[in-house]
Amino acid sequence: MNSKMLKKVFTVVCIISLVGSLAGCGKATKTTTDTEKTSSTEAKSTVEDSSSETKKEVTVTALLQQSRNYPGLQKMIDKLKADENIIVDLQIVPDDQYNNLLQMQINSGEAPDLIDYNLPAIYGLIDPETYLADLSDEAWVENLVNPSIVTHKDGKVYGFPFQASSGVSGIVYNKQVFEDNDIAIPTTEEEFNAVCDTLLAKGITPLLLPSDNWVPQIWMSIGEGLAAGSVEKAREIADALLTHKKEFTDYPELIKVVDTYLGMFDKGYFNQDYLTVSYDACLERLAKGEGAMLFGSAGILSAVEGAFPDAKVSLFNPPFDYNTNDALVSGLFSIGFCASKNSPKLDTVKRIFDLWSTPEYMNMWFEGNAGFPSFPDVDGGDMNDDVVALYNEYSAEGKIVGEMNNYLNDIQPLYKTTLWVYYLDAPSKGITGEELLATFQKDVNEYMKEKQVEGF
Amino acid sequence: MHSKSDKKRYPIYFVIPAFIFYSIFIILPFGISFIMSFTDWNIERMYIPIFRGFDNYIAIFRNSVFIRSIFNTLLFAVATTILKTLFGLLLALALVKVSRLNNILRTIYYIPCALSPMIIGVIFTSILANDGLLNNVLSTLGFSAVAVNWLASYGTAMSSVILIEGWMWSGFNMFIFIAGIQAISKDYYESADIEGAPAWAQFKSITMPLLIPSFTIIITLNITGSLKVFDLIYVLTKGGPGFDTQVLSTFVYKAFGLGLLGQSSAASIVLSALVVCISFVLNRYLTKREVEL
Numbered sequence: 001m002n003s004k005m006l007k008k009v010f011t012v013v014c015i016i017s018l019v020g021s022l023a024g025c026g027k028a029t030k031t032t033t034d035t036e037k038t039s040s041t042e043a044k045s046t047v048e049d050s051s052s053e054t055k056k057e058v059t060v061t062a063l064l065q066q067s068r069n070y071p072g073l074q075k076m077i078d079k080l081k082a083d084e085n086i087i088v089d090l091q092i093v094p095d096d097q098y099n100n101l102l103q104m105q106i107n108s109g110e111a112p113d114l115i116d117y118n119l120p121a122i123y124g125l126i127d128p129e130t131y132l133a134d135l136s137d138e139a140w141v142e143n144l145v146n147p148s149i150v151t152h153k154d155g156k157v158y159g160f161p162f163q164a165s166s167g168v169s170g171i172v173y174n175k176q177v178f179e180d181n182d183i184a185i186p187t188t189e190e191e192f193n194a195v196c197d198t199l200l201a202k203g204i205t206p207l208l209l210p211s212d213n214w215v216p217q218i219w220m221s222i223g224e225g226l227a228a229g230s231v232e233k234a235r236e237i238a239d240a241l242l243t244h245k246k247e248f249t250d251y252p253e254l255i256k257v258v259d260t261y262l263g264m265f266d267k268g269y270f271n272q273d274y275l276t277v278s279y280d281a282c283l284e285r286l287a288k289g290e291g292a293m294l295f296g297s298a299g300i301l302s303a304v305e306g307a308f309p310d311a312k313v314s315l316f317n318p319p320f321d322y323n324t325n326d327a328l329v330s331g332l333f334s335i336g337f338c339a340s341k342n343s344p345k346l347d348t349v350k351r352i353f354d355l356w357s358t359p360e361y362m363n364m365w366f367e368g369n370a371g372f373p374s375f376p377d378v379d380g381g382d383m384n385d386d387v388v389a390l391y392n393e394y395s396a397e398g399k400i401v402g403e404m405n406n407y408l409n410d411i412q413p414l415y416k417t418t419l420w421v422y423y424l425d426a427p428s429k430g431i432t433g434e435e436l437l438a439t440f441q442k443d444v445n446e447y448m449k450e451k452q453v454e455g456f
Numbered sequence: 457m458h459s460k461s462d463k464k465r466y467p468i469y470f471v472i473p474a475f476i477f478y479s480i481f482i483i484l485p486f487g488i489s490f491i492m493s494f495t496d497w498n499i500e501r502m503y504i505p506i507f508r509g510f511d512n513y514i515a516i517f518r519n520s521v522f523i524r525s526i527f528n529t530l531l532f533a534v535a536t537t538i539l540k541t542l543f544g545l546l547l548a549l550a551l552v553k554v555s556r557l558n559n560i561l562r563t564i565y566y567i568p569c570a571l572s573p574m575i576i577g578v579i580f581t582s583i584l585a586n587d588g589l590l591n592n593v594l595s596t597l598g599f600s601a602v603a604v605n606w607l608a609s610y611g612t613a614m615s616s617v618i619l620i621e622g623w624m625w626s627g628f629n630m631f632i633f634i635a636g637i638q639a640i641s642k643d644y645y646e647s648a649d650i651e652g653a654p655a656w657a658q659f660k661s662i663t664m665p666l667l668i669p670s671f672t673i674i675i676t677l678n679i680t681g682s683l684k685v686f687d688l689i690y691v692l693t694k695g696g697p698g699f700d701t702q703v704l705s706t707f708v709y710k711a712f713g714l715g716l717l718g719q720s721s722a723a724s725i726v727l728s729a730l731v732v733c734i735s736f737v738l739n740r741y742l743t744k745r746e747v748e749l
Contacts, residue, residue, distance in 0.1 A: 421698060
């Protein structure tokens with residue numbers, strides 16, 4: 001083969017590869033879409049064939065955060081399509097863009113029929129009375145295990161919750177590591193430090209921290225809840241902060257929470273690569289016993305157990321000095337959906353909620369996603385025994401308090417872009433708790449002023 | 457027979473589609489952004505923005521993160537432009553001769569700029585991780601002391617991003633320089649050879665002056681592109697650690713994320729003004745130095 005011929009062959013191969021790869025990319029998407037369309041059409045025609053006389057096809061739109069696109073929810077949607085001829089047209093949005101997109105759709109009068117959110121938090125993000133349908137008179141409301149979690153301060157229910165609570169929050173730990181090293185669960189801050197020193201001496205990272213700023217914030221949100229000590233006190237602090245009667249730095253207990261966390265860096269308890277390591281990598285280290293503890297909620301247990309079936313993980317209440325009331329934090333967190341007030345398909349949406357409130361549907365949501373269901377007959381899956389015991393113990397004593405973030409809903413858009421970044425940035429820059437909160441207070445003041453909130 | 461005025465109007469018809477497209481998607485949004493940057497427009501007051509003068513501009517210039525973003529943007533733009541231009545020129549000089557090996561090498565050096573910055577970012581996040589490829593190689597070679605967490609401090613994180621950007625786009629610049637070098641008449645070099653001019657003198661007195669038009673294109677394109685950097689920074693460092701590697705585009709994104717659309721518009725106007733001014737001045741300066749072939 002002469003060189004001209006070789007060049008031609010090489011050029012043709014390159015072109016074919018390039019076109020092939022580009023077409024491959026396009027085809028992959030198209031195939032998925034086509035498959036979806038085909039299956040959707042097939043499902044549609046099947047339903048139409050079997051029950052078209054009784055059930056007319058209705059499509060409702062829904063906005064969903066990417067991280068909440070659980071397989072269980074997909075099953076519920078498929079069942080709606082198969083049994084009721086209701087199609088839920090999901091618009092799945094990356095989590096960090098969700099708030100903006102939701103607010104933009106709502107403010108431009110193009111809100112979807114169904115809106116996914118952590119229900120207690122949505123009341124801080126948008127005005128429920130203006131934008132969300134009042135569901136207080138729906139039959140399922142009477143059956144809610146924990147109606148307070150979805151009840152707005154005006155006494156109305158604007159959302160349909162899947163969970164009665166997200167369970168307890170605290171320190172997730174590797175049980176095997178603790179057992180192998182004869183370590184008992186610490187009950188005081190002194191004991192906690194001793195445990196960390198023991199682990200450190202054995203070459204195990206005592207506390208894991210990823211670059212994903214969700215973990216340090218949960219540490220602080222739990223800590224501030226514990227430092228408040230009760231729901232009433234937490235609400236009182238939040239009210240004072242949100243009306244600018246007080247500032248963060250006016251509360252020494254809040255400063256202490258941040259300082260306790262920052263002190264752990266000085267003692268070398270955290271993994272050194274906390275500024276770059278991913279959250280998933282931290283979970284893996286926890287499961288493999290390379291790290292012993294991680295701040296978080298009960299949901300992390302199922303995530304670790306799901307990904308690493310051999311891992312023995314559990315959770316204990318943070319034993320820090322600021323927890324003077326010996327309280328336990330349970331996140332005021334309940335994933336669910338709201339209905340848009342001006343939805344032309346409101347009746348269908350209400351019908352969906354009716355159906356979803358039955359065990360037949362809701363059991364699916366908890367498959368592989370164990371938790372505390374919002375309805376009594378629903379199977380919430382296998383919860384970690386320690387977590388259930390902890391929850392029962394503190395709830396019997398009435399010593400459960402929410403995470404502080406839950407009470408400070410109005411400033412939640414600031415968290416991810418400022419406060420949580422400060423938490424990760426402070427240790428390497430030698431910033432103290434007081435300085436950190438003072439900086440955040442400036443952000444809060446500017447933000448609330450921008451929102452024209454009275455008092456700022 | 458077509459009249460004279462028809463002939464004059466004729467080329468305008470061809471411009472109209474581009475003009476409409478450009479106006480709707482570039483000029484109009486820019487105009488709206490400019491107006492909105494003087495209002496208290498935010499996500500909760502989408503339809504009732506109130507004029508507030510220069511408040512947004514004052515607010516962003518009082519923000520230390522914004523000032524840092526301007527500094528980082530300029531640093532990134534200048535450093536990457538120097539790197540890309542230098543590497544591009546060296547590659548062009550090395551690969552200008554047509555040969556089979558050079559053709560293959562040109563393709564290899566061009567590949568990075570054909571890849572998505574997001575993919576490059578993800579790849580380099582793994583390479584530069586604390587237990588990533590780079591540190592493993594350094595440790596294997598006995599340089600454990602130099603192995604650091606590359607993206608965890610300002611100096612190494614910013615340098616890494618600059619070097620990656622330089623690596624990505626050198627291949628593109630190489631092609632522009634090769635085209636420029638190939639356009640220079642061989643006669644100049646033959647005359648220089650007859651006069652006994654050494655290679656360095658030929659490069660300095662023939663190649664470089666006649667390459668100025670290529671420099672004009674490369675520097676202008678690179679500066680404007682680098683001033684708008686977003687994707688690489690966002691994927692590699694997310695503007696961190698802390699806010700250390702924030703650039704103007706990530707600042708705008710953050711302000712938009714908070715729903716502060718007025719401030720976000722003000723920041724993007726500053727970015728646009730910066731890009732336009734720098735490009736204009738540079739272009740004017742470099743064009744004046746161009747030599748006719």
